[in-house]
Amino acid sequence: MMVRLETREGPVTLNLQPGALSLHLYGRDVLAYDRAGRLWSATLGELTYRRGLDNRIQAIRMTPEGLQRRWLSREEVRALEEELARRLRELLRALSTPSLRWITPPPDPEDWFRILEALRRAAAMDFEALEADARRFTEVxxxxxxxxxxxxxxxxxxxxxxxxxxxxxxxxxxxxxxxxxxxxxxxxxxxxxxxxxxxxxxxxxxxxxxxxxxxxxxxxxxxxxxxxxxxxxxxxxxxxxxxxxxxxxxxxxxxxxxxxxxxxxxxxxxxxxxxxxxxxxxxxxxxxxxxxxxxxxxxxxxxxxxxxxxxxxxxxxxxxxxxxxxxxxxxxxxxxxxxxxxxxxxxxxxxxxxxxxxxxxxxxxxxxxxxxxxxxxxxxxxxxxxxxxxxxxxxxxxxxxxxxxxxxxxx
Ligand code: SF4
Missing domain, CATH: 3.20.20.70 (Aldolase class I)
Structure with missing residues (x-):
């Protein structure tokens, strides 16, 4: 189910699939999460980030010589994940205003509730939560x-x-x-x-x-x-x-x-x-x-x-x-x-x-x-x-x- 609406910062597309939630924010950034709220990928400007379940993140940049890849340091991972969680909390606040400006027809209340629930899960997955999740991954x-x-x-x-x-x-x-x-x-x-x-x-x-x-x-x-x-x-x-x-x-x-x-x-x-x-x-x-x-x-x-x-x-x-x-x-x-x-x-x-x-x-x-x-x-x-x-x-x-x-x- 896909919905589009206008916020003060710009247009937002929210796409909830059985396996994933993806967001297209303000005509620039694309974020994807699994339905448990784990960050899977983020495209911010020219850089794409791919997060592994061990909470390492690879940054990928397209250059004239081809794709360049680099693993982020722990501090960079922390900064990126905190920043994305902050953006999602801000988006949730913007979406809680009573008069939303829909670009697509508004979803029925049950679907909208599911989208917001998936968004809340993703917003709750800050660096510490993703670190704890990665520890569980290495136990399994x-x-x-x-x-x-x-x-x-x-x-x-x-x-x-x-x-x-x-x-x-x-x-x-x-x-x-x-x-x-x-x-x-x-x-x-x-x-x-x-x-x-x-x-x-x-x-x-x-x-x-x-x-x-x-x-x-x-x-x-x-x-x-x-x-x-x-x-x-x-x-x-x-x-x-x-x-x-x-x-x-x-x-x-x-x-x-x-x-x-x-x-x-x-x-x-x-x-x-x-x-x-x-x-x-x-x-x-x-x-x-x-x-x-x-x-x-x-x-x-x-x-x-x-x-x-x-x-x-x-x-x-x-x-x-x-x-x-x-x-x-x-x-x-x-x-x-x-x-x-x-x-x-x-x-x-x-x-x-x-x-x-x-x-x-x-x-x-x-x-x-x-x-x-x-x-x-x-x-x-x-x-x-x-x-x-x-x-x-x-x-x-x-x-x-x-x-x-x-x-x-x-x-
Ligand atoms: S057979 Fe074993 S050691 Fe050889 S390439 Fe495959 S995984 Fe590696």
Missing amino acids: YAPIGILPPDQYLSLVVQATTGCPFNTCIFCGFYRSVPFRVRSPEAFEAHLHAIRDFFGEGLWMRRTIFLGSANALAIPMPRLIALLERLRQAFPLQADGSGRGFAGIYAFLDGFTGLRKTVEDYAQLRAMGLRRVYIGLESGHAPLLEFLRKPATVEGMIETVRRLKAAGLSVGVIVMIGVGGDRFAHGHVEDTLAVLKAMPLDRRDLVYLSDFVEMPGTPYRAAAEAWGIRPLSPAERRAQAEALRAGLRAPGGEGPRVAPYALEAFVY
Whole structure:
């Protein structure tokens, strides 16, 4: 439900959806909150802010060179959140005057009450309240390392924590998190804690992401028991009120992916699984060996084949620039060959992820030992373009290709 009215400061648009409240204030600023009142994003002038549930905020600015991102300091977070809460309290005061000047027809009293209630919740979420909320978030969740870009608005549920391998020399997401599979009972308790934590904010989430790094590696009987609990806790079909999740999504590595059959994946699809993301990184076997990735190209092709035969879609992630000059040629050539050997279609995604050296990983030392020169930004762009061009299929039949910027991840 959307209403527009005129205040002394200028026009205000209030848009209340089942999952979110958004405000367009005075022709300049756009604020978005979940229905529990948590700030989700704010666009103020040229800057956009994205708040994570851990109460960190990323500032994003468009520049001629592209998007620039920066994490705010605690003091900046405090100042921004206090300022936004103050603005909302002021707006509530302006909206409490008896003679409002409506631009759209006035809403019926019940709808107006709901809008004001959502606004009051958001106004009550000042810095201290959001800090307390973030502490609850860290009690409910183990660290959420990364999600695919199309899943930032998913509801993460952690059937596992950590990664069973932790061998890949470029990856620092789960080094400090021991690998653990939750029992069905512990998972059920986790799901209840998630529901309590999100409250009305749950309905801003569109899909369910089964975390963490490789939850689909769980053997079938245990995985089925976990998915049954998941489906009981969270409805998968929209019920007409805008509440309900559009399927389950998850990462899978191409190594343990081979332990499941087409029939297994078809069973998971029947339980709501929709897309599986595989970190191919490269189709060049010597580069995978250098990266100590626990998978073979043949295994990854076969895993994708089984997933597709079961009717699932896939997201295949390729790293741009990894392995530097030494592996550059083989990386492009073999990755294209591997992607073409996968039965990918328009329902699938190929993500091109600009390689980032993560602190605390052995990548740099290994690269130096091998005498590897990092690729320049221009060389990386050329690598990405070569992959894009190689994947362009006549008639647009091939997979969609999209960037995957690790630094853009905010949950
Ligand atoms: S890249 Fe994937 S398999 Fe490798 S350590 Fe990271 S999470 Fe584990």
